[in-house]
Amino acid sequence: MSSSTREDPQALVGQELKVHNAGFVRLIDFMGDDAAIIAAARVSYGAGTRSIRTHRGLIRYLMRNRHTSPFEMVELKFHIKAPIFVERQWFRHRTASINSISQRYSEMREEFFIPEPYAIRPQSETNRQGRAEEPMLQETAQWAIEQWQKVNHETYSLYHQLLEVGMSRELARIDLPLSLYTEWYWKINLHNCLHFLSLRLDPHAQEEIRDYAQVIARCVRAIAPITYEAFEDYVLDAVTFSKTEMQLLQKLLRGEQLTSDDLDHGETWRREFER
Ligand SMILES: Cc1cc2nc3c(=O)[nH]c(=O)nc-3n(C[C@H](O)[C@H](O)[C@H](O)COP(=O)(O)OP(=O)(O)OC[C@H]3O[C@@H](n4cnc5c(N)ncnc54)[C@H](O)[C@@H]3O)c2cc1C
Incomplete structure (x- = not known):
């Protein structure tokens, strides 16, 4: 996206950017932008940066040479709602601050992730962790959706019955499925966020977390467009050879x-x- 078509990051703040049937990414707040990265870098290099005349040139220099600390000057805070199986992959990224719903404290809502028909595809024969390109038979996909809905409803009914007979929330929840929606706050600096994006926008990452990463990327691009462009050039779309x-x-x-x-x-x- 060129700077003339840059999305206003302030307009994104507070919006629930929808993902799948009931999930979202909401940008709560951010601190800093491309200018904060440039200011920090010029402190570190002082007169040495004179040869790099443009802001864009300096950011591209930093990205290319893996001088990463100036990117840590930008902070991003999100509210995420996603199924538990996405949360499990997300929480493997240790370099963020997280606060999530306590299923021991709160009663969970009957909200489950159900894939769209186009996303219901067979096991890939070349990638053991992924799915193939071609869709499943329509009847098979429909049957799977019905089974998921049935099991989700039955499991949630049991959860509710257990709560009604006075069972503690921490025990009543133990059989709730991985497709149940959960929520968390996620605060991360831009350097670590770009690392997250490099792994979770990659075609090897699971499609569902990739869908969330796309929305995070949209926010990052709005907040720090020059940095995001350099990230795409030198990291995301770059190829390395052994x-x-x-x-x-x-x-x-x-x-x-x-x-x-x-x-x-x-x-x-x-x-x-x-x-
Ligand atoms: C496609 C894909 C498939 C995956 N499959 C599996 C799987 O099958 N099983 C599985 O268990 N995980 C799997 N993972 C998770 C993966 O192994 C990482 O745990 C996850 O991607 C987080 O990456 P990270 O450690 O680089 O990120 P972060 O935790 O955010 O860490 C960022 C960086 O900080 C440094 N760092 C942080 N903590 C430490 C530490 N304790 N010691 C040393 N350095 C540290 C590292 O340089 C790290 O790269 C998969 C991830 C992807 C993207």
């Missing part, structure tokens, strides 16, 4: 044929990747 891959590429660029040994290397990498 030493061996570089040697093979150099061989190909010199017009040399790859030997069976070279191809064996390739085969080993492929097997390791698919393991």
